Structures are given as C-alpha cells and as structure tokens.
Amino acid sequence: MNTAKSQALFAQAQKLIPGGVNSPVRACKSVGCDPRFIAKAAGSAIYDVDGNKYVDFVCSWGPMILGHNHPAVVEAIKKALENGTSFGAPSPLEVELAELVTEALPSVDMVRFVSSGTEATMSALRLARGYTGKKVVVKFDGCYHGHADSFLVKAGSGLITLGIPGSPGVPDDIVKNTISIPYNNVEVLEKTLRDESLDIACVIMEPVAANMGVVLPKPEFMQKVRALTKELGIVLIFDEVITGFRLSYGGAQAKFGIMPDLTCLGKIIGGGLPVGAYGGKKEIMKQISPEGPVYQAGTLSGNPLAMAAGAATLKELKKPGFYETLDAKAEKFAQELTALAKKYNVQATLNREGSVMTPFFAKGPVTDFESAMTADTDKYGLYYREMLNRGVYLAPSQFEGAFISAAHTEADLTKTLEAAESVFSIL
Numbered sequence: 481m482n483t484a485k486s487q488a489l490f491a492q493a494q495k496l497i498p499g500g501v502n503s504p505v506r507a508c509k510s511v512g513c514d515p516r517f518i519a520k521a522a523g524s525a526i527y528d529v530d531g532n533k534y535v536d537f538v539c540s541w542g543p544m545i546l547g548h549n550h551p552a553v554v555e556a557i558k559k560a561l562e563n564g565t566s567f568g569a570p571s572p573l574e575v576e577l578a579e580l581v582t583e584a585l586p587s588v589d590m591v592r593f594v595s596s597g598t599e600a601t602m603s604a605l606r607l608a609r610g611y612t613g614k615k616v617v618v619k620f621d622g623c624y625h626g627h628a629d630s631f632l633v634k635a636g637s638g639l640i641t642l643g644i645p646g647s648p649g650v651p652d653d654i655v656k657n658t659i660s661i662p663y664n665n666v667e668v669l670e671k672t673l674r675d676e677s678l679d680i681a682c683v684i685m686e687p688v689a690a691n692m693g694v695v696l697p698k699p700e701f702m703q704k705v706r707a708l709t710k711e712l713g714i715v716l717i718f719d720e721v722i723t724g725f726r727l728s729y730g731g732a733q734a735k736f737g738i739m740p741d742l743t744c745l746g747k748i749i750g751g752g753l754p755v756g757a758y759g760g761k762k763e764i765m766k767q768i769s770p771e772g773p774v775y776q777a778g779t780l781s782g783n784p785l786a787m788a789a790g791a792a793t794l795k796e797l798k799k800p801g802f803y804e805t806l807d808a809k810a811e812k813f814a815q816e817l818t819a820l821a822k823k824y825n826v827q828a829t830l831n832r833e834g835s836v837m838t839p840f841f842a843k844g845p846v847t848d849f850e851s852a853m854t855a856d857t858d859k860y861g862l863y864y865r866e867m868l869n870r871g872v873y874l875a876p877s878q879f880e881g882a883f884i885s886a887a888h889t890e891a892d893l894t895k896t897l898e899a900a901e902s903v904f905s906i907l
C-alpha cells in the first residue's frame with residue numbers, strides 16, 4: 481500500500497501541530513504506525529490522500545451512524561449553509577433539534593446545546609454542583625467524560641491508550657473533588673455514596689462504557705446506581721455522548737429503562753458537525769443562565785449547520801426498524817468475528833451493545849478497567865496494522881469502540897471478516 485503522501489503530510493504536520501494531530505489517539509502511537517491522512521469519505525468508506533480506500537469502523541468516533549455524507553444530511557447542511565453559517569442569535573433549527581431530542585429521551589424535559597461532548601459534561605457538572613450546593617463528583621475508573629480538569633482522573637480513551645493516569649496541568653485542588661471508583665462494583669459504590677463525610681453533588685457514568693473498550697454495565701449495578709443516588713439526593717448524570725441515539729432512539733436510558741437526572745449528548749446529534757448538549761429534568765435545567773444562576777454560554781452554541789445536520793440525522797434514525805436492522809447486522813458480524821478468533825485459537829473477548837463493540841485480546845470476561853487492562857495491546861497493534869493494510873480502518877487503540885453504521889454493506893462486512901481471518905491466522 482502506497483502511503484507516501486500521508487507520510488509527507490505527517491512529517492510536515494509534526495512541525496506545526498503537537499504530535500502532528502489535533503487529538504492524541506489519532507497519532508496511532510499505541511498501534512505502532514503513522515496515521516493515514518484522510519482526503520474524503522462516502523458511505524462506509526474513507527479514502528486517504530494516497531487514494532487507498534478503507535472500510536471505516538471509526539465513523540468519526542461514533543457520529544456517523546448513517547455512514548459518511550448521507551444524502552439527507554448533506555442536503556440539510558447545504559440548505560442551512562445558504563442562509564449563513566452562524567448568527568450568535570437564536571434560530572428555528574435549535575427549536576427543531578430540541579424538540580427531537582426531548583421527544584426521544586424520556587428523562588430530558590429541557591436541553592441546552594453546546595459545541596462538544598467535553599463542554600456538555602463540564603457544564604452538566606457545574607449545573608449539578610450549582611443545583612445541590614455540593615462539590616464532589618463520583619466517576620468510574622476507565623470512563624471518559626471529555627478533557628475537563630475534573631474528569632481527568634483514571635479516565636479512559638486517550639489517557640489509557642497513551643498509558644498515563646491523569647494529566648499535568650490539572651491542579652490537585654480540583655481533582656480532590658473527584659472520586660473515581662471501579663465500574664460494576666456494587667459494594668464500593670454503596671460504601672462511597674453512603675459516606676457522609678463526602679460532599680457528593682453527582683455521579684457521572686457512561687451507561688455503557690466505551691472508552692476502556694466497550695464494557696457493559698451489570699443490570700444490578702445500574703439499578704443500584706439509580707436507587708442510591710435517588711435515596712441520597714445525588715444528581716445522576718448519564719454521559720450518553722456515545723450511547724445517545726446509538727443504542728436506541730432513546731439512548732441507553734430507554735434501552736435499559738433507567739432514567740438519569742441529567743444526560744450529556746454529542747456526536748450523533750450533530751450529524752458529524754461539532755456539537756454537544758446536556759439536558760434533563762426541568763427543575764434542574766431551570767437553574768441554567770439566564771433562567772437561573774448557573775452560568776454557561778457559547779459563541780457557536782446551537783450553530784445552524786450543526787443543528788440542521790443533527791435534525792436530519794435524527795429524522796433518519798426515527799424511521800421504523802432502523803435500530804433493529806443495524807443491531808442485527810452488528811450481532812451477526814460480531815458472532816462471525818468471534819467464531820474466527822476461536823477457529824485460529826486467538827485469545828479474544830468481544831464485548832458488544834447494539835452497533836458498538838470491542839474485541840479485546842484478553843481471556844475475559846472484561847467487566848471493568850482492571851480486566852480491560854489485561855488485554856494484549858501489542859497484539860491489538862499488530863491486528864490494527866495488518867487490518868489497515870488489508871483496507872480496514874479500525875480505532876488505533878485497543879480501548880475504543882468499533883462502530884457499525886447503516887451504510888456498512890454485506891460486502892463490507894464480508895471483506896472485513898476475510899481480512900480478519902487472514903490476520904488471525906498469523907497472530
């Protein structure tokens with residue numbers, strides 16, 4: 481595979497942009513190669529600057545659930561574009577997307593749009609603190625909630641990929657108000673939340689963790705989180721930046737029937753444009769400025785292009801049978817991939833919920849951060865490079881999800897399984 485143009489661009493980018501990338505995992509350090517520079521994308525495929533074509537399982541880290549450049553989304557963006565790219569004033573598209581989001585998510589009465597998932601979680605935390613008058617946030621090891629200071633404690637995603645526990649530049653004074661405890665551990669959860677010496681404002685969780693690789697919540701764990709937070713007057717925040725509109729039209733909360741007090745969204749609700757949102761119970765959301773005293777603002781918040789792309793995406797997702805078809809396709813693919821690993825005696829554990837999955841090179845079961853860490857990352861690196869050379873674009877990290885979109889065809893998945901078979905035979 482010729483990658484000369486990507487290599488030249490990477491060399492130039494490294495002189496101009498730290499690490500040559502605008503988000504660390506993209507540098508592909510943990511999988512032992514250099515990044516491919518992408519020129520364009522369509523449907524399930526992305527094309528690099530050297531003209532190589534790949535079946536894309538990154539899907540821009542989740543947003544592209546319809547595939548790239550879906551005609552309805554492109555049309556909506558074009559239409560919005562003709563009317564201007566940003567007003568800094570309210571526009572009808574914000575109301576339309578707010579209606580779609582609040583209708584879809586059972587626990588969300590009101591929603592505020594921002595420009596990234598990081599902004600959504602950061603603002604939800606401020607709101608939970610403002611609402612309760614308390615300070616401490618409880619999170620779970622390996623869950624990632626964007627890069628705001630308070631959440632960079634045993635966070636997943638890029639931090640685990642690069643093998644770093646937290647980040648310089650985050651003052652101790654700030655993270656002393658963050659407690660990180662193991663995912664899926666009911667005893668530690670109960671002990672922590674019942675500790676009256678702690679001044680707990682909120683619990684934030686990924687209802688399906690997808691930033692230490694995909695890790696499913698045990699039903700009793702989810703139930704306990706909800707029951708205890710309710711009993712103790714602690715705000716429960718679901719970070720549905722990945723799971724929102726991915727696991728079902730109503731997100732993880734509708735799929736599992738567990739309602740948080742606040743929900744954070746991003747990715748899919750922007751149809752591939754920069755967006756985030758947080759929403760929830762009216763009583764809490766009314767604390768946000770200008771209705772209430774908790775301040776939060778944004779120059780590009782509710783951006784018309786992002787709102788248009790998001791609304792067009794949600795309307796497609798709302799069509800009957802969308803999730804049934806997508807999930808059935810993902811299930812079949814996951815079963816076939818698992819069978820191939822078994823056939824070639826590759827030690828692997830595949831975790832999946834709906835159309836997001838992670839094949840861990842680990843004995844398993846993978847139920848939390850500690851068990852995720854048993855994965856053989858060197859093996860994942862080899863798998864990644866070999867799949868890439870066979871035209872399959874996976875996340876350049878063992879600890880991320882692989883996303884299947886509506887645009888992935890039978891032929892794409894067959895090609896991917898054939899590539900996996902040939903790679904498993906040499907692992």
Ligand code: KE4
Pocket residue numbers: 503504505506541596597598599601624625626627637638686690691719720721722746747756880
């Ligand atoms: P952004 O600020 O990146 O839009 O969203 C932050 C965020 C918040 N919550 C969850 C559950 C998330 O998964 C994310 C961002 N996800 C990563 C993928 N692991 C973004 C890609 C990256 O950082 O390289």
